[in-house]
Amino acid sequence: xRLEIYGILVLxxxxxxxxxxxxxxxxxxxxxxxxxxxxxDYYTKYIWRGQNVDDKSVFQPAVSVSAHGFTGxxxxxxxxxxxxxxxxxxxxxxxxxxxTLDYSGTxxxxxxxxxxxxxxxxxxxxxxxxxxxxxxGGLSLPKVPLSPYFKWYxxxxxxxxxxxxxxxxxxxxxxxxxxxxxxxxxxLGASYGCGxxxxxxxYFGVDSGQLNDFTLTAGLxxxxxxxxxxxxxxxxxxxxNSIRDATERSDNIWTGxxxxxxx
Numbered sequence: 003x004r005l006e007i008y009g010i011l012v013l014x015x016x017x018x019x020x021x022x023x024x025x026x027x028x029x030x031x032x033x034x035x036x037x038x039x040x041x042x043d044y045y046t047k048y049i050w051r052g053q054n055v056d057d058k059s060v061f062q063p064a065v066s067v068s069a070h071g072f073t074g075x076x077x078x079x080x081x082x083x084x085x086x087x088x089x090x091x092x093x094x095x096x097x098x099x100x101x102t103l104d105y106s107g108t109x110x111x112x113x114x115x116x117x118x119x120x121x122x123x124x125x126x127x128x129x130x131x132x133x134x135x136x137x138x139g140g141l142s143l144p145k146v147p148l149s150p151y152f153k154w155y156x157x158x159x160x161x162x163x164x165x166x167x168x169x170x171x172x173x174x175x176x177x178x179x180x181x182x183x184x185x186x187x188x189x190l191g192a193s194y195g196c197g198x199x200x201x202x203x204x205y206f207g208v209d210s211g212q213l214n215d216f217t218l219t220a221g222l223x224x225x226x227x228x229x230x231x232x233x234x235x236x237x238x239x240x241x242x243n244s245i246r247d248a249t250e251r252s253d254n255i256w257t258g259x260x261x262x263x264x265x
Contacts, residue, residue, distance in 0.1 A: 039066040039075075043232075043260035048079055048086075051165065051195050052215025052238045053205070054251040056097075058085035062260075073104045087250060089129045099125045108144075116142040118153075134160035148172055163201025165214070169193035189221035189234075194241075206248035213241040232260040 042063045048056035059082035066075035079098040084090055089097040104120035118140045125133045140153035148170040155165045171191035179185040195214045202208040221234040240252040 036067065036069045037264050039068070039262065039264040040064070041260055041262035043258055045256055045258035047254055047256035049217075049236070049238050049254050049256060052217065052240050052252075052254075053249065054254055055079075055088050056081055056086040057251060058083040071105050071107045073102075073106070075102045075104075076100070077102070088126075088131070092128050095128045097126060097129050099127065101125070114143060114145040116144050116151075118142075122155075132160050157201065157204070161201055161204035163204055164198045165195060165201050166197070167193055167195045183227045184225060186222060186224040189219070189223060191217075191219040193217050202245065206245055208242075208244045208248055210244070212245050214245055215240055228265070229261060229263045232258075232262065234258050234260075 040063075042061070045060050045062065047054065047058070048060040048062075056079070061080040061082055062078065063080075064075060064077040066073055068074075077100045078096050080094070080096050081089060081092040082094070084093045086092050086097060089095075101123040102120060104118055106116065106118040109115045109117060118138075120138055122136045122138070123133065124135070134157055136155045136157050138153055138155045140151060142151035143149060149172070150168070150170050152169075153167045155167070157163055157165075169191060170193075171189070173190075174188040176185045177188050194216055196212065197205070197214050198211045199209055202210065202212055202214070215238055217236065217238040219234060219236045221232055223230055223232040225231075235257050236255070238254050240246045240249050246252040
């Protein structure tokens with residue numbers, strides 16, 4: 003294992019241990035709470051880090067459980083047609099499952115600095131792709147205008163490369179209120195992604211670090227009692243010419259609608 007991977011793991015464990023100790027102290031003074039979440043999303047395309055995985059309709063359900071800053075989740079992608087670029091003739095079958103374990107919170111004594119560390123295991127049933135694993139770490143400034151954040155994803159299996167994401171976002175929780183239990187919000191986001199040489203070689207055959215994708219999102223979520231309905235529109239483009247040349251569809255616009263709740 004390369005030296006930089008050890009560095010990521012050590013840094014992640016340090017942040018994890020520090021945050022866990024703070025969480026334990028806080029939890030001694032309050033009741034322990036476990037939360038469950040479920041969601042189901044429909045999108046006209048499946049775009050991942052600017053890559054057009056499926057150019058037609060997909061269904062993406064997810065379940066999660068959270069406690070004391072930890073969240074474990076399972077997310078799936080089902081192809082709704084036979085037009086998937088990665089799994090043709092796959093209508094009605096799942097082509098991907100992501101298993102994620104995340105720990106998030108704010109740094110002790112620095113409530114304006116958020117962090118997250120975790121791991122994602124990707125499995126690709128009904129395709130020719132081998133499973134792989136990423137670890138990641140991130141920092142965010144939730145109290146700063148536009149809530150900027152940075153995340154570092156490191157594939158430690160099949161790709162053995164790093165992807166870096168920089169983003170901003172803004173949420174207005176209630177732009178219109180129907181009643182106390184039904185209201186509409188606005189969510190806006192933008193992100194840049196870039197990959198190092200190993201990441202780009204693994205995904206695109208480009209043996210150099212490059213800017214990868216630029217993505218814009220706009221959502222209009224509205225609440226109905228304990229349920230959230232989330233229509234959205236999204237745009238993504240590949241930035242570097244070498245990455246664009248290696249990508250079948252470099253510019254994508256897609257829409258979606260989802261429903262979710264927690265209890």
